[in-house]
Amino acid sequence: MPGISTFLNRMLALTIELQGVLFTAFEQLLNARIEGAIAAGTYDVGLETLRAESFVVTGRKTIYTHPGTGAETRLLTIAQRQRNRPLTLDEALNRLRESGARRLINGRSGRAAVQVHAPSVMLDNGEIEYRVRLIRPMEASNVPVRTMAESHWQDADEATFAAAWTAELAEAPAFTDSTLHMVSGLLLPIWKRLPNESTRVYRLQTDDGERIIGRKVSPVWAATATATGLPSLTPDDAFAALIEGKTVIDLAEGxxxxxxxxxxxxxxxxxxFTDTMRERLTAYGLFHEIISWKLRLFVPTDASGPAILARVMDRYPIERVAEREAV
Structure with missing residues (x-):
């Protein structure tokens, strides 16, 4: 790639109108790269301070002791509580003033969303993927335009939209509890053992006033860091790791x-799964669909997911946990 000075000098040789077009395209590509890095956890913002309503250390394990100095590397399990700040109805209606914005209702779930424009991205094959952004009370996601026609999202009138949005706000919990795993203390001797998809360092202060600096690791890495036999992973951690998309979990019986x-x-x-397992797995709460003439089983990704996964893991224990690239 040419240097930035060469790029800017060549831009100056173009007309003002063409410069504006190219800078707009460049900005869209740059923003898409930054969004992708943030989503993948590889965007480097330096030493970042984690903030939440509460941090409580619930577990400590020493995973390395330096033979010369006795300095330790510790794996900490931290309970985190964050206050939810859902998007209000007025804020959602304000987003509808944007060009091309739409009120949507999901015909299957009855949930509401505001559709706005999102930057396009270039795929690996060179194809441009046009996207829209679906804004919901508790989350927002970018969706390819081509998948919207196949989804259950449909236009809604203002009264129906407002009722659905208000109902979801009423159901939203005040706080969200989650679990962090951090490696702190002496890091250099085990740096190569730590996950290489993100080298960001974080700091936080617990409710007891303890200050912690270290690297976040996934539940999968935490489960295998000190394992001497089969990996140990709770259903909640397993569900969170699966949702993140970077984990494959092998259970008993294939x-x-x-x-x-x-x-x-x-x-x-x-x-x-085999035909003899299907009825039992369905009774546990999994649902099935026939896709391309093949029966497939899925764990619900809503609030019932961890409990259903717990029943599956109780009957078919974890045999292996591996990490992979998110899809």
């Missing part, structure tokens, strides 16, 4: 859990 993309949406699929 079953495997992983996140997949189906019809433009993300699901947690259970593969490797």
């Amino acid at each position: 079953l495997q859990l992983r996140r997949v993309r189906v019809m433009g949406g993300l699901r947690v699929e259970l593969s490797g």
Whole structure:
């Protein structure tokens, strides 16, 4: 790639109108790269301070002790509580003033969303993927335009939209509890053992006043860091790792859990089951669909997912946990 000075000098040789077009395209590509890096956890913002309503250390394990100095590397399990700040109805209606914005209702779930423009991205094959952004009370996501026609999203009048949005706000919990895993203390001797997809360093202060600096690791890495036998992973941690998309979990009797993309949406699929297992797995709460003439089983990705996954893991224990690139 040419240097930035060469790029700017060549830009100056163009007309003002063409410069504006190229800078707009460059900005869109740059923003798409930054969004992708943030989503993948590889965007480097230096030493970042984590903030939440509460941090409580619930577990400590020493995973390395330096033979000369006795300095330790510790794996900390931290309970995190964050206050939810859902988007209000007035804020959602303000977004509808943007050009091309639409009020949407999902015909299957009854949830509301505001559709606005999102930057396009260039795929690996050179094709331009046009996207829209679906803004919901508690989250927002970018969706390819081509998948919208196949989805259950449809236009809604203002009264129906407002009722659905208000109902979801009423159901939203005040706080969200989650678990962090951090490696702190002496890091250099085990730096190569740490996940290489992100080298960001974080700091936080617990409710007891303890200050912690270290690197965040996934539940999968935490489960295998000190394992001497089979990996230990709670259903909640396993569900969170699967939703993140960077984990494959092998269960007993040839079953495997992983996140997949189906019809433009993300699901947690259970593969490797036999006909004799299907009835039992369905009774546990998994749902099935026939896709391309093949029966496939999925774990619900809503609030019921961890409980359903717990029943599956109780009957078919974890045998192996592996990390992969997110899809």
